Amino acid sequence: MTTEHVRRTPAPPEGTYLGMPKFATNAKVQLGDNQLRKNLRNATGTIRAKRVARVAEVPEWEELRLAGEAIKNRTLRHLDAYLVQLEESLTRAGAKVHWARDAAEANAIVVSLVKAKGVDEVVKVKSMATQEIELNEALEEAGIAAWETDLAELIVQLGHDRPSHILVPAIHRNRSEVREIFLREMKLYGTPAPDNLTDDPTVLAAAARTHLREKFLRAKVAVSGANFAVAETGTLVVVESEGNGRMCLTLPETLISVVGIEKVVPTLADLEVFMRLLPRSSTGERMNPYTSMWTGATPGDGPQDVHVVLIDNGRTRVLADPEGRPALRCIPCSACLNICPVYERVGGHAYGSVYPGPIGAVLTPQLRGTSSEIDKSLPFASTLCGACFEVCPVRIPIPDMLVHLRHQVADKKRHHPGVEQTAIAAAGWVLADRSHFELAQRAAALAGRLLPGRSHLGPLPWPASPWTDARDLPVPPSESFRAWWQRTRGETA
Amino acid sequence: MNARDEILNRVRSALADVVQPDPTLDVAVGWTYGRATAMPDVLERFVEMTLDYKALVRRVPATEVPDAVADLLVAAGVGSAVLPAGLDATWRAAIVAAGIAVHEDEPQLSRRELNAIDAVVTASAVSIAETGTIVLDHAPDQGRRALTLVPDTHLVVVRADQVVSDVPEAVGRLAAVVAEGNPLTWISGPSATSDIELTRVEGVHGPRTLLVVLAD
C-alpha cells in the first residue's frame, strides 16, 4: 500500500494555469457555459452601473485620476528609495521585513515563519499576491492548512475551484451550487453546515460565519496581502467588506503580510487620493465597509509578531521596460474587467491566470514570461476599444500596451505582416456575433504560434486585493451587445 | 548577494533611465492635499450617507447621549456589553442602569470570552460625511481592535466636531495618531457581502448591527 499525503485543505482542480489551452479555446468552452455567462453579464452590468453613479458624484474625478497616476509614477521611478524608507519605517514600528526574489523564496519564508510558531494552520485574507505565488499549495505541501476566509474565496476553496473575477471570485456559482458545496465540504474541514441549510444567501453567509468563527477564535497565525504600504510611516492598508480581514489582522498572535514591491506609496497623505479612487472604481461604493491600517506591532492591540514579506517575482523586469512600467500602477480595482466586452462574454477562467481581464491580458504573459499557448494568445484577447483606459483610476494605457505587445509579433515576423492584422480584425469581430468567435479563434491561434517564446516586457506581477464586495442595485435588463455598447460608450465618453 | 540587496540592485538598474534623483522634482503631483469637499451641511450629509449603509443613526444633543446609548442597546435586545477602559463615565452609568451586564477588558478578555458578549460601546476618532465612514483610532475610549470586531453589535458615538466633509480632511486629522503607531479601523456601515449572486447580505464576520449616536 502506498502512503499518500493526506491533504489538510480541499484540493484545487487538476492541472495548472500554465497547462491551459490558449485563450480562444478556453473562451469557447466558457461561452458554452450559460450559467457563467448569465452570472457574469449580471455582475459586470450591475457593478458597472454603480461605478458610473459613484464616479459621477465626484466633480474632481479626473483630477483624482491624474493625481493617482502621478503619485504612482513618482513612486515607481524612485522605487529603491521608497522601499528602503518603507523597510526603515516598518522596522522602527516593530515589524520584521523579509525580501523575496521570487515565488519560491517568498513561500519558503512564509512556511518557515509558520513552522517556527509550531502551528499547522493559518487563516488567510484574500490576497492576489499569495495567489500569484501559490502560497496555499506550498503551505499544504509543508503540512500546513491555509484557510481562505473571504466568503467567495471560501466557496472557491471548498468547491475545489479557481476564482473567476478579482472582485467576486465565485460569481460563476449560483446559490444552489453554493449550498451543495457547503453541505458536502464544510463538515470535512471544521464546523459543518446546518442540516436545514437553504439556498438563501443570508442563510449561506451565516453558515460561513459559523464555520469560520471557530477558525478565527483559535488561529495563531494569519497571512494577508496589502493594498498599500506607506513608506513614510510603515503603515499597511487592507481594504475589505466582510470583516474577515479584520479578524485575520487583529486576532492571531502572528501576522505575515505578503506585499508586492509596487504597493508602496510615499506618504500617508497620498492615501486621501487612493481611498477615494479605489472604492468607487471597484465596488461602486462611496467607501468599502472596512479598511484596516496598521503600523508594525501595537503594544496590547493585535498581533505582536508582525512580518512583512516584500516580493519581486518579476516586478523589477516590468519596471525595466518604460513601456511596461505603467502596469505596475494598478490598484486591482477590477473596473477594466467589468467594462470589457470580451471579459463579460468569456469570464475570468478563460484567461488562464489569477489576473484576468484587460489588465491580465497585458500582465500575464509578462508575469510568467513563458511560451505557453495561453500566454501567447492573451494580447489578442481584446478589441482595443479603449474602455479599460477610460475607467482605470490610475490611467493605465492598456490598449496601447496591447498594441505594443502585438507589434512585437509583427516585428519578429516581418515576413508575415498580415498575420497580426488578421488577428486584430478577427478579435474585433468576436463581439459582433458569436459565430465570429471561430474566426477570432483561428486568427488568435495563428498569431499565438508566431509569438516569440518570451515577450520583451519581462514578467509582470499582480497586486494583492482583498476586494470581495459588490453591493446591490437593480440589475439592468439584459440587452444586446450593440445596445449595451452604445449605452456604455456614451457613459464613458 | 542577499535577496534584499539583489532586489534593490534590480530596481536600480531597471530605473537607469531616471536621471533626476529628487522624486518630487522628477514627477510633479498636481494635487492639493487636505482640501474640504464643499457640501451644504456636513452633519446632515453624514447622517444621510450612514443611513444609506443600513446603519441605524440617532442624532441627539450631547447631554442626551447616555440615555440614547442605553435606549438603543435595550431596543437591540443587548444583554451584555464590553466597555473600553476610557469610555465616558456617564455612558457607562446609563448602560449599567439599563440592566445590561457590563464586561471590562482588564485583564484582556480572551477571544472566546469576547465572542460570548453581545455588544461593544465605543467613542470614535473622526467621521467622514461624504462616505458615511466612522474611523476608530483605538484610543482608550475605543479600546483595542478586537473589542469592536468580535461582538455582534457595535454602538459607536460620534461627536459633531469629529465629523469632516471628506477623506482628505480625515487623513489630515489622523496623521498624528498614525505617526504614534495607533492602528486605524475605517467602518462604513455593517459588515456586508454580495458574493453570492450579487445579493447583498448585511453582516458576515464583523458586527452585523451598527448603531450610531451622533452627539450635536
Ligand code: SF4
Ligand atoms: S488596470 Fe486600472 S482599471 Fe484595471 S484593475 Fe488595475 S487599476 Fe483597476
